[in-house]
Amino acid sequence: MSRRSMLATAGATLAGGALLLRGGAAHAQPSPAPTASPRAAAKAPARRDWLAPGMPGRDYQPVIVPNGAKLPWKVVDGVKVFHMVAEEVEHEFAPGLKATCWGYNGQVHGPAIEVVEGDRVRFYVTNRLPAPTTVHWHGLILPSGMDGVGGLNQKSIPPGETYRYEFTIKQTGTGMYHSHHDEMTQMALGMVGLFIMHPRRPVGPRVDRDFALMLHEWRIDPGAKRPDPNEMTDFNILTFNAKAFPGTEPLVVRKGDRVRIRLGNLSAMDHHPIHLHGYHFRVTETDAGRIPESAQFPETTVLVPVGSTRTFEFVADAPGDWAMHCHMTHHVMNQMGHDLPNLIGVKPGDLDAKVRTLLPGYMTMGQEGMGDMGDMGMAMPGNSIPMTGANGKYGYITMGGMFTILKVRERLDGEGDPGWYEAPAGTVAMEASLDELRKDGIDVAAPPRAEPGSPMSKLRG
Amino acid sequence: MRALFLAGAALLASGCATIQKERGHAEVAALVEERIGRKTRWNQGTPEDAEVARHLDTLLAKDLSSDDAVEIALLNNPALQATYEDLGVSQADMVQAGLLTNPTLSGSIGFPLSNDGVSETEFSLVQEFVDLFTLPLRKRVAKEQFIADTLRVAHEALATAAEVKKTYSQVQARQQLVELRRMVLEAADSAAQLATLQFGAGNITELELANERAAAEEARLELAQEELALVEDREHLNRLLGLWGPRTQWTLTEKLPAPPGEEAPLEHLESLAIRQRLDIDAARKQVELLWNALELSRSTRFIGRFEVGVHTHRDANGPRLFGPTLSLDLPIFDQRQALIAKLEAQHRQGERRLTELSVNARSEVRAARARLLTLRGVTERYHRVVLPLREKVVEQTQLQYNAMQLGLYVLLEAKRAQVTAWRAYIEAVRDYWMARAELEQLVGGRLPSTPGEAPPVPALPSPSPTQGHESHPGHGHGATP
Ligand SMILES: [Cu+2]
Numbered sequence: 001m002s003r004r005s006m007l008a009t010a011g012a013t014l015a016g017g018a019l020l021l022r023g024g025a026a027h028a029q030p031s032p033a034p035t036a037s038p039r040a041a042a043k044a045p046a047r048r049d050w051l052a053p054g055m056p057g058r059d060y061q062p063v064i065v066p067n068g069a070k071l072p073w074k075v076v077d078g079v080k081v082f083h084m085v086a087e088e089v090e091h092e093f094a095p096g097l098k099a100t101c102w103g104y105n106g107q108v109h110g111p112a113i114e115v116v117e118g119d120r121v122r123f124y125v126t127n128r129l130p131a132p133t134t135v136h137w138h139g140l141i142l143p144s145g146m147d148g149v150g151g152l153n154q155k156s157i158p159p160g161e162t163y164r165y166e167f168t169i170k171q172t173g174t175g176m177y178h179s180h181h182d183e184m185t186q187m188a189l190g191m192v193g194l195f196i197m198h199p200r201r202p203v204g205p206r207v208d209r210d211f212a213l214m215l216h217e218w219r220i221d222p223g224a225k226r227p228d229p230n231e232m233t234d235f236n237i238l239t240f241n242a243k244a245f246p247g248t249e250p251l252v253v254r255k256g257d258r259v260r261i262r263l264g265n266l267s268a269m270d271h272h273p274i275h276l277h278g279y280h281f282r283v284t285e286t287d288a289g290r291i292p293e294s295a296q297f298p299e300t301t302v303l304v305p306v307g308s309t310r311t312f313e314f315v316a317d318a319p320g321d322w323a324m325h326c327h328m329t330h331h332v333m334n335q336m337g338h339d340l341p342n343l344i345g346v347k348p349g350d351l352d353a354k355v356r357t358l359l360p361g362y363m364t365m366g367q368e369g370m371g372d373m374g375d376m377g378m379a380m381p382g383n384s385i386p387m388t389g390a391n392g393k394y395g396y397i398t399m400g401g402m403f404t405i406l407k408v409r410e411r412l413d414g415e416g417d418p419g420w421y422e423a424p425a426g427t428v429a430m431e432a433s434l435d436e437l438r439k440d441g442i443d444v445a446a447p448p449r450a451e452p453g454s455p456m457s458k459l460r461g
Numbered sequence: 462m463r464a465l466f467l468a469g470a471a472l473l474a475s476g477c478a479t480i481q482k483e484r485g486h487a488e489v490a491a492l493v494e495e496r497i498g499r500k501t502r503w504n505q506g507t508p509e510d511a512e513v514a515r516h517l518d519t520l521l522a523k524d525l526s527s528d529d530a531v532e533i534a535l536l537n538n539p540a541l542q543a544t545y546e547d548l549g550v551s552q553a554d555m556v557q558a559g560l561l562t563n564p565t566l567s568g569s570i571g572f573p574l575s576n577d578g579v580s581e582t583e584f585s586l587v588q589e590f591v592d593l594f595t596l597p598l599r600k601r602v603a604k605e606q607f608i609a610d611t612l613r614v615a616h617e618a619l620a621t622a623a624e625v626k627k628t629y630s631q632v633q634a635r636q637q638l639v640e641l642r643r644m645v646l647e648a649a650d651s652a653a654q655l656a657t658l659q660f661g662a663g664n665i666t667e668l669e670l671a672n673e674r675a676a677a678e679e680a681r682l683e684l685a686q687e688e689l690a691l692v693e694d695r696e697h698l699n700r701l702l703g704l705w706g707p708r709t710q711w712t713l714t715e716k717l718p719a720p721p722g723e724e725a726p727l728e729h730l731e732s733l734a735i736r737q738r739l740d741i742d743a744a745r746k747q748v749e750l751l752w753n754a755l756e757l758s759r760s761t762r763f764i765g766r767f768e769v770g771v772h773t774h775r776d777a778n779g780p781r782l783f784g785p786t787l788s789l790d791l792p793i794f795d796q797r798q799a800l801i802a803k804l805e806a807q808h809r810q811g812e813r814r815l816t817e818l819s820v821n822a823r824s825e826v827r828a829a830r831a832r833l834l835t836l837r838g839v840t841e842r843y844h845r846v847v848l849p850l851r852e853k854v855v856e857q858t859q860l861q862y863n864a865m866q867l868g869l870y871v872l873l874e875a876k877r878a879q880v881t882a883w884r885a886y887i888e889a890v891r892d893y894w895m896a897r898a899e900l901e902q903l904v905g906g907r908l909p910s911t912p913g914e915a916p917p918v919p920a921l922p923s924p925s926p927t928q929g930h931e932s933h934p935g936h937g938h939g940a941t942p
Contacts, residue, residue: 222864223857337866341655345662355651355869358644358876359859364655366865378863387865 050168051200053080054116060198062114063212063262066249066404067241071104071111071193079120079166082113084135086157086179086191087128093220093237094247094334097385100226101242102129102189108242109214110177110193117172117200123165125157129186132156135165136180137195138266139287139309142167150181157181172199173289174212174262174309184268188229190242192216192266203290207313208257213240215274215304215326215402217267222335222384232269234338238331238401245332245403246390250417251324252407253316259406260284261324263302264309272331272402275301276314278322285311301327316408321393321421326402333370334385334400343367370398393420394428485548485611492615492739493535493622496906499528501535501618503545518708525713527629530702534625535618537703544617551610558603559596564588565770579778585786587770591761598757605750612743616905619739621701623902627895628698633717634891635691641887642687644880646680648873653677655869673870720840720893725908727830730900731823738822738905744815751808758804762797766790822903829900836893843886851879 053075056062062070073080084104091101091108104110115121127133134156136148146167150156157163175195179186194212216239219231227237240248253259263274264287282296287309304310325332348364355362363378370387380386389397409418437444452458486503493501502513513536520529535541564586571581592599656673659665699709735741770786858875861867901908 222861222866335864335866337861337864337868339867340865341659341868341870342664343659343662343868344664346655346658346664348658351651351654351658354647354654355873358647358651359855359872361859362862362869362872364869370865379860380864381857381860381866384864 050078050120051118052078054119054198054200056114059116059200060114061207061210063112063196063210064251065112065194065212065241066251067243067247068109068194068212068214069105069107069111071113073121076122079122080115081122081124083124083126084110085126085128086133086135089190091190091242092247093218093239093242094244094385097220097237097244097247097335097383098225099218099220099383102186102191104191104193108190109216110191112194112196112212113177114196114198115169116198117169119169121167121169124162125165126162127157127159130159131186132158132181133179133186133191134163134181135177137165137167137175137177138307139173139175140167140195140197141170148180169197171289172197172203173285173287174264174311175287176214176264176266176309178266185229187266188218188231188268189227190216190218194262194264196262204284204293204313205258207260209251209253209316210260210262211251212262213264213404214242215240215263215265215267215272216242217270217331220335223381225383235268235270236333236335236338238267238272238326238333240402240404244334244385244401245325245399246397247385248404250405250407252409252412252415252418254412255316255319255408255410257316257408258313259316260311260313262309262311263304265304265306267306269306270328270331271303271305272326273301273303273328274310274324274402275327276312276322276324276406278318278320278406278408279314279316281312281314283310283312285309316406319408319410319421320423322406322408323399324404324406325399332388332399332401332403334387336370336387340366344369484552485607485614486545488608488611489545489548489615489618492612493618496619496737496739497531497622497901498907499532499535499622501541501545503542521704521708521711524715525629525711526715527626530629530698531622531625533702533704534621538621538701539703541618541621542703544614547610548607548614551607555600555603555607558599561592561596562589581774581776583772583774585770585772587768587786587788589766589768591764591767594764595757595761598753598760602750602753602757605746605753609743609746609750612739612746616739616743619905620902623898625698625701626898626901628694628701629713630717630891630894630898632691632694632698632713633715634887635687635694636713637717637887638884639684639687639691641880641884642680642684645877646677646684648877648880649673649677649680652870652873717887717890717894719844720837720890724834724837727834727908730826730830730904730908734822734826734904735819738903741815741818741822741905744811744818748808748811748815751804751811755801755804755808758797758801762801763792764790826900826903829896829903833893833896833900836889836896839889840886840893843882843889847882848879848886851882855879 054060071082071084073082075081086102086104087106089101089103089106089108090098091103092098101108123135125133125135132150134148134150134154137146145153146165147153148165154163175197177193177195179191192214194214196212217235218237218239219228219235220226220237221228237244243249251259251261261276261281262285263272265272280298280300281302283299283302284291284296299312302310302312330336330338343364343366346364346367348367352362352364361379386400388400389403391397407418407421409421412418432442436442486501490501493499517533517536520533523529565588566584566586568582568584570583573579653673653676656665656670660667660670695709699705704711766788767790768786768788771783772786773781773783775781855872855875858867858872862869862872897908
């Protein structure tokens with residue numbers, strides 16, 4: 001049985017129940033429109049192929065979009081109606097760095113769209129940009145004319161005009177949306193968003209926390225105020241939901257929760273291997289839907305290719321503060337310069353004093369690496385953020401960019417950030433005492449030892 | 462007999478004419494002082510000269526100012542001192558012109574060759590008298606010549622003063638340019654040092670190291686060239702000031718002043734030049750004296766040699782005879798046509814030269830004024846726009862450095878570009894002051910209103926301290942690693 005015919009069957013079965021739900025929802029305003037307007041009739045397809053609108057809390061558990069927003073809707077004649085406005089947006093990537101981006105409804109990225117399998121959805125898209133635009137519904141099964149490729153499927157929306165998209169959700173999983181007119185520019189400036197499609201009926205084990213994150217990359221020179229869409233390789237701001245650490249909001253869960261994390265990647269040029277500390281997870285979905293349980297595989301790092309989504313799940317049974325980040329090391333740096341002279345191991349000696357006669361305030365940096373670069377207290381270009389991180393419980397966290405923290409706690413007070421994890425005594429790495437060293441026969445002054453790793457190896461010492 | 466008395470009186474009068482060493486120089490000194498406010502003095506080997514020498518040493522002991530340098534040159538420039546002697550020569554000519562030709566005394570004696578004769582004696586005293594009639598005119602011509610020479614000498618003095626001012630500005634600028642070259646070397650040296658450290662740590666290739674070191678060595682050689690240029694500029698000034706030995710040890714620390722906030726009004730400079738330029742005045746005098754010389758020749762064209770004398774003669778056995786003599790040229794063939802034609806041509810030539818000088822002076826004044834105004838604009842543009850921009854580039858580069866967007870090499874390059882702009886600025890300011898001295902010389906004195914004291918140009922680009930701006934919030938210790 002094909003998916004389409006399966007959906008059609010499901011639609012028929014659920015039609016009765018859906019009627020009861022019409023007109024009321026947490027996010028939706030009751031529709032004042034008459035049940036069957038001539039206009040609605042005119043644009044309705046020959047055969048009604050959708051169900052009554054799925055409602056949050058009843059038909060689905062809403063996702064959490066850290067640092068993000070959701071697109072509101074109302075129900076009109078059993079159709080979920082959304083209004084998207086493409087416009088210029090002032091966006092803060094992290095405290096200290098703002099830029100003029102392009103997004104939707106005052107958000108960068110655009111607000112997440114959350115619908116239910118079988119919903120009929122109608123999107124009005126108003127273009128307030130200086131350039132034409134379209135919306136492509138990435139990964140969605142829909143009529144060709146609704147696919148949103150400017151020139152191919154439709155006329156691009158001219159500035160100042162509003163176009164309508166309408167289709168029925170025939171799938172479940174994590175999709176995305178983005179501009180498909182001058183993608184290179186418009187996506188680089190932020191015109192992307194998540195498109196969450198919940199199943200009508202729960203699939204698999206019940207999930208307590210469902211997080212949705214969009215991965216993206218940008219080029220913003222320190223002191224500049226607009227992303228550079230012409231950049232091809234040298235991206236310097238890497239984001240989860242358009243925030244770079246320390247601007248990212250932690251993912252907070254209660255111990256024992258079943259956690260789902262959805263990752264979409266609409267970066268210009270990079271795939272991102274996202275690594276979660278502390279857990280083994282199973283990749284349960286791609287952008288084309290659920291992976292059969294027999295095919296799900298355990299992982300600690302999931303590679304999210306450009307133009308794809310990946311969803312993984314795990315049970316948060318280990319309390320703590322757990323890092324989740326892209327494992328490409330340059331993707332956990334903020335606004336790093338990539339043409340720096342290599343100074344590792346250089347001892348400046350009197351060089352600093354000499355240069356200071358020409359350039360007061362000069363200081364050689366980088367001879368021990370970049371670990372200190374977040375907290376030198378030096379004068380910086382306006383509108384820029386340190387290359388790395390923020391203070392943590394035990395010191396400076398030398399991470400930036402695509403980095404966030406999964407906070408798992410026994411108890412939670414409300415929805416806020418629970419603060420740093422208090423590790424039980426004896427479970428934190430700390431300086432070894434002389435006593436311990438003696439007891440275990442460790443001589444810190446002795447030459448360090450290693451043994452041959454293979455029968456062919458010959459090691460000295 | 463009357464003529465004889467006359468002759469005697471004239472002889473006596475002209476015999477009194479002597480040469481006064483100081484004459485002429487006083488006029489030169491007055492002319493120079495009137496125009497540039499500094500005295501000239503003529504070294505004549507008198508006790509007063511020792512005074513002058515002491516004054517010179519006093520001036521040289523303190524920090525040399527531009528005005529001091531001019532004063533020293535006027536006192537001590539050897540070429541100028543030689544030129545002053547022209548006045549002595551000219552004055553001698555003038556005195557000579559006031560003297561009559563000396564009378565001629567001639568005598569003869571004849572001895573008889575036989576025994577019956579007596580010796581015969583004859584004496585005559587003859588004075589040429591044409592001089593007497595032309596004397597006043599000749600004196601006038603000679604005087605005019607002397608005045609023209611005085612003007613010419615004063616003009617030389619002013620030219621020397623202008624040259625001193627220009628050279629002074631050159632030395633000033635060169636000292637600053639040397640400092641700036643030193644900064645360029647510092648920057649290149651720092652880059653080479655960093656490269657050496659990086660190479661030592663194994664971080665760069667030998668190629669990169671060699672490039673940085675080569676650049677530093679080139680900067681070192683450029684500094685050496687600049688230092689040599691400073692020595693040469695100082696020696697140029699030494700020559701102008703006539704200095705040698707320990708006197709060459711003068712110091713000059715005064716910085717090149719910035720051009721004055723407002724330029725003196727530069728209208729009517731052409732007519733001012735025509736009015737007060739001494740070389741033009743001298744040319745004018747030259748034309749006049751040529752005219753007088755011509756008049757002199759014309760008025761005496763029919764007067765040839767005209768001699769009056771007394772004569773005594775005694776023949777053998779005869780009585781002694783005594784009587785006047787008169788001899789006269791008959792201007793039948795030579796009526797001085799050639800001389801007059803020559804003088805006429807010379808007079809016309811003088812007039813043409815005067816015209817040429819005036820036309821050229823006007824053009825030179827216009828050109829120098831244009832140069833002055835343009836250079837002023839250039840220095841202002843540097844001061845108000847280019848230098849602040851260069852400073853901003855360094856400042857922003859340093860911020861980008863702090864944010865680790867770029868390395869020390871790029872930062873030093875920004876500094877080098879700033880220093881280069883400063884060099885161009887210093888050169889423009891120097892050229893401005895040289896153009897100003899040139900214009901002053903061309904108008905024959907100070908510009909209408911000499912602007913007040915201008916603040917000195919900052920010696921070096923001010924270091925841009927990296928304060929202000931924002932420090933990243935929330936991170937604390939700010940310690941150096
Ligand atoms: Cu990555």
